[in-house]
Amino acid sequence: MSKVVLASRxxxxxxxxxxxxxxxxxxxxxxxxxxxxxxVEDVPETGATFMENALxxxxxxxxxxxxxxxxxxxxxVVDALNGMPGVLSARWAGRHGDDDANLExxxxxxxxxxxxxxGGGFVCAVALVRPGGVVIESEGIVxxxxxxxxxxxxxxxxxxxxxxxxxxxxxxxxSAAEKDSLSxxxxxxxxxxxxx
Amino acid sequence: MSKVVLASRxxxxxxxxxxxxxxxxxxxxxxxxxxxxxxVEDVPETGATFMENALxxxxxxxxxxxxxxxxxxxxxVVDALNGMPGVLSARWAGRHGDDDANLExxxxxxxxxxxxxxGGGFVCAVALVRPGGVVIESEGIVxxxxxxxxxxxxxxxxxxxxxxxxxxxxxxxxSAAEKDSLSxxxxxxxxxxxxx
Numbered sequence: 275m276s277k278v279v280l281a282s283r284x285x286x287x288x289x290x291x292x293x294x295x296x297x298x299x300x301x302x303x304x305x306x307x308x309x310x311x312x313x314v315e316d317v318p319e320t321g322a323t324f325m326e327n328a329l330x331x332x333x334x335x336x337x338x339x340x341x342x343x344x345x346x347x348x349x350x351v352v353d354a355l356n357g358m359p360g361v362l363s364a365r366w367a368g369r370h371g372d373d374d375a376n377l378e379x380x381x382x383x384x385x386x387x388x389x390x391x392x393g394g395g396f397v398c399a400v401a402l403v404r405p406g407g408v409v410i411e412s413e414g415i416v417x418x419x420x421x422x423x424x425x426x427x428x429x430x431x432x433x434x435x436x437x438x439x440x441x442x443x444x445x446x447x448x449s450a451a452e453k454d455s456l457s458x459x460x461x462x463x464x465x466x467x468x469x470x
Numbered sequence: 471m472s473k474v475v476l477a478s479r480x481x482x483x484x485x486x487x488x489x490x491x492x493x494x495x496x497x498x499x500x501x502x503x504x505x506x507x508x509x510v511e512d513v514p515e516t517g518a519t520f521m522e523n524a525l526x527x528x529x530x531x532x533x534x535x536x537x538x539x540x541x542x543x544x545x546x547v548v549d550a551l552n553g554m555p556g557v558l559s560a561r562w563a564g565r566h567g568d569d570d571a572n573l574e575x576x577x578x579x580x581x582x583x584x585x586x587x588x589g590g591g592f593v594c595a596v597a598l599v600r601p602g603g604v605v606i607e608s609e610g611i612v613x614x615x616x617x618x619x620x621x622x623x624x625x626x627x628x629x630x631x632x633x634x635x636x637x638x639x640x641x642x643x644x645s646a647a648e649k650d651s652l653s654x655x656x657x658x659x660x661x662x663x664x665x666x
Contacts, residue, residue: 318582322550354518356552368578379575382564386514 281331281345324399332403348398350432354387398458414461477527477541520595528599544594546628550583594654610657
């Protein structure tokens, strides 16, 4: 079993990635940044795309720890916001990682947008970087529409307003297994695991 | 001298439009919504473009007042935000007309964006609608770059972080006359006045 560090301190994300990898029979032992004895410094995510940011994060963790590193960068693309919050999804309201403020801001920004223009999608870019420099990249996307009010308690981030195409409930109203089966992160990670 | 109602309650905008029209020798007597005895209801600005919103606002004022109406819709387009805040510039932080919150949010959202990707522009669409239904449309744009910290006390909105191409100061550090000579609103209004 090989050790891989997930370039994240988000416990919910670590649990989700670990679960998806386990389901596809991956033998990776996934550690979060906070599980290490090494103090890993965060790098600014200055990439213009999800994949650029995933690579920036994974490479930085490899350099600082010597372990292989898995990083994802993912976010919500809102059609009425020209594809934003995009790479800024985690800091849309101005501070990093304030899920409630980010969600409330998107809800308010598109409150006047009519139903026919409320499309959007979740996008996930995943990069696995090994100490030798080998890189494996993968992307997943799920399209859907955005509700005016949040619904559901599961998931995190923008899940409470996102209804995937073909469904009538938000990803925050789904079980973890159901969400993983269709989610952007599930798709990206299964495609990546298939390349290992 | 013909009476035209500007579809706005923003006193700074009314003063700016009046000044620009006076400079080009227009004989229009411009009234703000709050200068009327009629109680004009605001309409939701649901347009996907600046011009759609200008037309929505002007037509609504004509219908409610019987006067000719001039409306502008304008905003900041930020390259690193895929052209947003765009039509949402006045409510970017989630509430209408909170200039300070809108400005602070954009500053924070693009705080990690490197210098070479900090381009942007001010866009202004102007529509004059007469009771008979005659419409005159005009657009103006000024390109520039976005500072990391606000500078200057003049103007309003996003002026304190916007440096037009060819200049070294923000539009909030310019005199009113200097700003009008180059601004998106100045360009749109002069082009409109030329059609009257």
